[in-house]
Amino acid sequence: MLAYNRLIEGIYGLALKQDGLQSLLDMLAEVFHCRAIGVQVVAKLDWHVVSEVSSQVGEDDMADFLVSFSALKPFLQVVVDIAAETAAGEVYLFSGGGLTRLDYGVAILPAVLAGTKRSFDLLFREGDYFIQVVLRYDDQLPADFHHLMHTVNLVMPHVRKSFSIYFELERDRSYAAGFEQALEHLSSGLLLFNGHGDLCYQNNRAREMIGETHAISLISGKMYGATPEYTRAIRQAIRDTIVRAKRNDRNIQVMLLHNGMKGERELPVVAIPIVLSMRKTTEKDSGIFAALLIGSGGLAGSIEPEVLQLLYGLTNAEARLAACIADGNSLGQCSACLGVTVTTARSYLKQVFLKTSTRRQAELVALVKGIPVLRPRNDSDGPDCHS
Numbered sequence: 001m002l003a004y005n006r007l008i009e010g011i012y013g014l015a016l017k018q019d020g021l022q023s024l025l026d027m028l029a030e031v032f033h034c035r036a037i038g039v040q041v042v043a044k045l046d047w048h049v050v051s052e053v054s055s056q057v058g059e060d061d062m063a064d065f066l067v068s069f070s071a072l073k074p075f076l077q078v079v080v081d082i083a084a085e086t087a088a089g090e091v092y093l094f095s096g097g098g099l100t101r102l103d104y105g106v107a108i109l110p111a112v113l114a115g116t117k118r119s120f121d122l123l124f125r126e127g128d129y130f131i132q133v134v135l136r137y138d139d140q141l142p143a144d145f146h147h148l149m150h151t152v153n154l155v156m157p158h159v160r161k162s163f164s165i166y167f168e169l170e171r172d173r174s175y176a177a178g179f180e181q182a183l184e185h186l187s188s189g190l191l192l193f194n195g196h197g198d199l200c201y202q203n204n205r206a207r208e209m210i211g212e213t214h215a216i217s218l219i220s221g222k223m224y225g226a227t228p229e230y231t232r233a234i235r236q237a238i239r240d241t242i243v244r245a246k247r248n249d250r251n252i253q254v255m256l257l258h259n260g261m262k263g264e265r266e267l268p269v270v271a272i273p274i275v276l277s278m279r280k281t282t283e284k285d286s287g288i289f290a291a292l293l294i295g296s297g298g299l300a301g302s303i304e305p306e307v308l309q310l311l312y313g314l315t316n317a318e319a320r321l322a323a324c325i326a327d328g329n330s331l332g333q334c335s336a337c338l339g340v341t342v343t344t345a346r347s348y349l350k351q352v353f354l355k356t357s358t359r360r361q362a363e364l365v366a367l368v369k370g371i372p373v374l375r376p377r378n379d380s381d382g383p384d385c386h387s
Helices: 001-014 021-031 059-083 106-112 143-184 204-212 228-246 277-281 303-310 317-328 331-338 342-356 361-370
Strands: 036-043 049-053 094-095 096-101 119-126 129-136 189-191 201-203 216-219 224-226 253-257 267-273 292-293
Touching: 001 143, 021 036, 021 049, 036 059, 036 204, 049 059, 059 096, 059 119, 106 277, 106 342, 119 143, 189 204, 204 216, 204 292, 204 361, 224 228, 228 253, 228 267, 228 292, 253 361, 267 361, 292 317, 303 317, 303 342, 317 331, 317 342, 317 361, 331 342, 342 361
Parallel strands: none
Antiparallel strands: 036 049, 036 129, 094 096, 094 119, 119 129, 189 201, 189 292, 216 224, 253 267, 267 292
């Protein structure tokens, strides 16, 4: 029982990457009373293969494992066809190019394994992967197939579940790596905070911007402004955003940070609550609750009105007006660009404020400048009407 409990710990330790695959195979060999165990994982989509064997495997054993692993490859398409008609996780004996499902009964196993002297293969599917497990014995297979199959039936559900967890974690790690790479390409700085207000992530652009400006600093994971008043404002914005996230309130908060130094532009900061439905199944304050987007402020850039339409549900005219104002133009200049009266432009602006949760033009500019989709402007003469 002690060996079995240790094995179960090892199986799930593999899923959580606490122990290596080879360590797990050593424990499986002990439970199955076999000389060695090998495993081959084949990805159904691209046939990518990962193989491992238990420790203390000699050259003769390795040659046998290579034969077993190679024998499966010509039958992979057959396995795919069978798997399409069966449930994931069903365990098969793979022998002589044929597949026999274990629940057909142990009485037929000696006949299935006739001629097999020192090893036999188990095969099962989890998600988009096929897992082949090869058990290698010293001289011949054990005579007590009932005991062997009882052990297999006892252990294999945990092995299947372990691989399922492992593949899900690997997928999530892959997603996380992809997201992080994408965030590194943003033109805005990005800071992410957990439910306690602790900084969890910052992209390279955020590091650069914090290093370049006096308006905001990051010391020991804490945010600071140029003055105590701005420090309090930043931290309060983070706290308020976390509260909104916990209440499923998606309203954003916009601020402009000053540093009091002549010639340096204001720094637009947008605080965004991160609302996730899956949070109810996790630790109370774990995960990401708040994001701070730090705009470039002085960057000569222009946002496409279509982006504002998608993000905030603006009409085409409202989005063009917002983008024009964000470029630093007055309301009069923007109305001329759009070919409407100032009164009409002002009515558009009221709708823009309502839909973007801003109250004045400075906040709107900060919001738009904080959106990480700015592109370089090719001209600097006159306002861009975004026609």
